[in-house]
Amino acid sequence: MSIISKIKENPKLKKLALALLIPSNEHRPRLWVRLFLNPFKHKRGKGSIIRNRTRLDVFPFNEFNLGAGSVIEDFSTINNGVGNVVIGAKTIIGIGNVIIGPVTIGDHVMLAQNIVVSGLNHGYEMIDIPPSLQKVSCKQIFIGDNVWIGANSVITAGVTIGKHVVIGGGSVVTKSIPDYCVAVGNPAKVVKQYSFEEGIWKKV
Structure with missing residues (x-):
């Protein structure tokens, strides 16, 4: 042990x-x-950049890995206190993003501005104890390769976002999104999916 x-x-x-x-x-x-x-x-790939005004609340008892050529922009917060944060290669974490583990983000992912990706939730069930003092629960978030997430979106605990997915700005993703889809809204719903048979994006 x-x-x-x-x-x-x-x-x-x-x-x-x-x-x-x-x-x-x-x-x-x-x-x-x-x-x-x-x-x-923690591991940082060759050519990766973490801007000076990023808040890195990362601890040695969990992983924080940043892939080669990836960028974390100013005013973002990265927190691995309750779970690993793993970010792939050539990925952009936009201005003002908040990423709280456990989160795994793939390669060539674009996160626009002011996005929250949090694998953490606070308990609320006991009414004689403030939620801030109740036990936390954590569920892994997976974001696949080649994903684009629009500004002001929220990705909730336990969600998987598939490969080459687009999440419209301001969306709240509460359920997993399959590969090659466009999803928008609160809660986010799939509105387009790529048809490999026809070679086009089709409305759902």
Whole structure:
């Protein structure tokens, strides 16, 4: 059993480890973690760019991988605190995006501006406890290769977006979208799908 596994299974050790990694009442790693741990734990591909005004709330106990030639633009937030964040090659994470793991994003993906991709949800069922203090639940999000997501969209926990999908601006994706589709709306629905037999995009 690895050291990380032992810490995760022991509540006292886990509490101590989190106190060493995260300042009280904050959700970002301490400076020493950002400077001395993360560069050795996380992987960045050749030619990848993370703009100076990006907020990287990434921790060494989960993965953060950025593929070759990919870009994370200013004012974005990347958080792997509750799950891995893996971003493929030649992918653009647009200005003001929020990505909270567990999330896997493929190659040649375009995320426009102010998009939220979150695999995290807070519990709300116990009415005597604020949702902020209830247990969180996490469901993996998968975004396939060659996807284009329009500005101000929201991708919710547990969703899979297939290969070469277009999500219209302002959409809220609550269910998985199959390959080669265009989906729009709140909740997002498929409005076009590519027909390989006819070689055209057809309305659904």
